[in-house]
Amino acid sequence: MTKAGPIRVGIGGWTYEPWRGTFYPEGLAKARELEYAASRLTAIEVNSTFYSRQSPATFAKWRKAAPDGFAYALKAGRACTQRRDLSQSGESVARFLEQGIVELEDRLGPILWQLPHTKKFEAEQIGAFLSLLPSAQDGVPLRHAIEPRHESFDDPAFFELARKAGVAVVFADSPRYPCFEEQTGAFTYARLQDTREDAATGYDDAALDAWADKARGWAADGREVFVFLIAGAKARNPAAAEALIPRLE
Template sequence: MPGKVLIGVSGWRYTPWRGHFYPRGLAQWRELQHASRVFNSLELNGSFYSLQRPSSYAMWAAHTPPGFVFAVKGSRYITHMLKLRGIDVALANFFASGLFELGEKLGPILWQFPPMMRFHPQVFEDFFRLLPQTTHEAAQIALRRDERLQGRESLQPGRNRRLRHAVEVRHESFVDPAFIRLLRKYRIAWVVADTPNPWPLYEDVTSDFVYMRLHGSTELYNSRYTGAELERWARCIEAWRDGGEPEDARLICPTRARARAGRDVYCYFDNTDKRHAPVNARELMDLLGVRWTPPPA
């Protein structure tokens, strides 16, 4: 059967959205409630900048309706500072910091890499081998957290669930079929990241789900998507959702992914500076007929 389509925005706390996407006078603490009743998924990006607290994850889960999903951005300490070397404790701290408090609302984990970081096959294979495939595996990793999380850790994963990982790269050295094969080996999604040049835009399918980040096609974090651009993305999503690929897909690896009955598609708009992200996200939902009708807040 076709996969699920989850569409939303990256983050939700933006001053320019107040009085536009958010009703005038809406209390700041209610912004997540509002956004999670317009979109069926959001990208949680505070986790990229610093370790969050279990109480924060628990609050975010409580303020969102049943069936809602968070994508969680992995720590930049791991990707940008340590550059995947000597990361055992940092990875343990990340998984101990509160992700399990999201419960059934925990969706894919996004690992974004800096533009200067190149593809080193062994470094990335070692990293992919470390990534937990289930919440119970993640809980075992979390047990190795250090003293900085003393008294502020969350170590109970609840029901065992599969974890999904996605990787966003920004250096041309990753435009290599060997990297696509490596992602497929570990069932990690290549992030379809739409940005102005020079960051790579390709649409290889490497897992049983697809992860998209739409940053703006002509001006990074700023430009609004046109109707024609959104129509193409809608066609791509329909093909991926149905388990195939667009005929005009821009590919690194000439070998296409095997067809499936369906794939889940996660799509997040990050063209936030001029309030375009929520508008474009709703337009894409309309094109695809994505209906999200959770109970009122």
Template sequence: MFYPQGLPHKNELRYAAERLDSIELNGSFYALQRPSSYRHWAEETPADFVFSIKGGRYVTHIRRLQNPTEALSSFFASGLLTLGDKLGPLLWQLPPNLRFDSDLVDTFFSTLPRTTFEAAALGRNSTLDESRTWTAVTVDRPLRHAIEVRHDSFVDDAFIGLARTHGIAIVVADTAGRWPLLREVTADFLYLRLHGDEELYASGYTPESLETWARDVRGWVAGDACPDGVGRDVYVYFDNDTKVRAPYDAMSLRELLRG
């Protein structure tokens, strides 16, 4: 159990944010959140805290990237832009049965907004009720996007080339061998999702495996592991939460990197 017994639910985010530097918000994958929720999350976290936001399944799993403009407009209108400096990368996780289609992926990448001004402009086309939207952005900030693939057909130089051309990070996903593990550097940052190295969503990481990941992260940050020798920002999230291993593994890796 991660949270202390008796800790009120309303204080859980603040408790976690005192021990971690970033959290991946997954609720946005299942349903559009509200501007008031994003504002509350921003208020509950330190000034330098960062949220990554998981893109809606309506875009990735229901529409399957087809004709994404309308769905993306509602997503970007739903309030995530209220996070301001705390808005980190946007994660787009594809379903395991979606095969690589060059034209489809290229169109999707081209539609993604690259700045908060672009995202706000896209959001203003949303058909959502005005009470559920917020697009009043006054500072233009760059947006980063990461894509997590789960079909072997994406292990393709054409896909890697598209991601690099568009500056989209291909998620380094550790999935106990179930889905592709791509380690290509295709953007100015890397995005890692560690789902469990032995048992998907369940197994904890040993000190030895965490040290291996720490070495990898250090290499990317320093640039030694990047083809151009230029260091990258690295975001790491643990999704091995079935047995409540994720927060402890995240804190352990954080300490290794700080050390």
């Protein structure tokens, strides 16, 4: 029997004022928010890497703040993905990967390549873009996930390109964008984007139970699973993650 893969659950970023006094204890120094979040969750999707470069020292600091088994998923820089012709992203991709992400060492999780919602599927261009994503950086293995947000990507040709490249297609539960169920990589990357303000834990118990079942199904064949509570009622996302984690144990 195949042993189930690990399931990591987290949120997007760790700095958000409404989380102070709800997720973070009153009086906790802002400098300790990451350490606290990493002690309560098992992954974090880093958003700041989408907007600006970080230093190797910053990645090393993030590594030290997290316990063994924790993973940081990194949102790739917008210079890589927010362009008309993705096949011309080679230099930007290289700059992103060379900024010092390897300092995360074993805390380095997948890299998320999120496309604009206006980006339509063009097989030649997307295939060329996927070929720009290397399997390693400075000897450190890399894993890649792509999140298209246009319905034209619901195409067997796209899934086959991703599968050949070993890139996971993101499962995005969103009220705004299409959701792709196809599993194309060696791991699963899910972004749950529909938490509600009127539920203390973002999703009600039945929905959380259903998401736990879904995650266990993905992990059943031994694949590693990453589940992030993103967007929606953002103030509820840490509570949703903390409610989901024990359901997976």
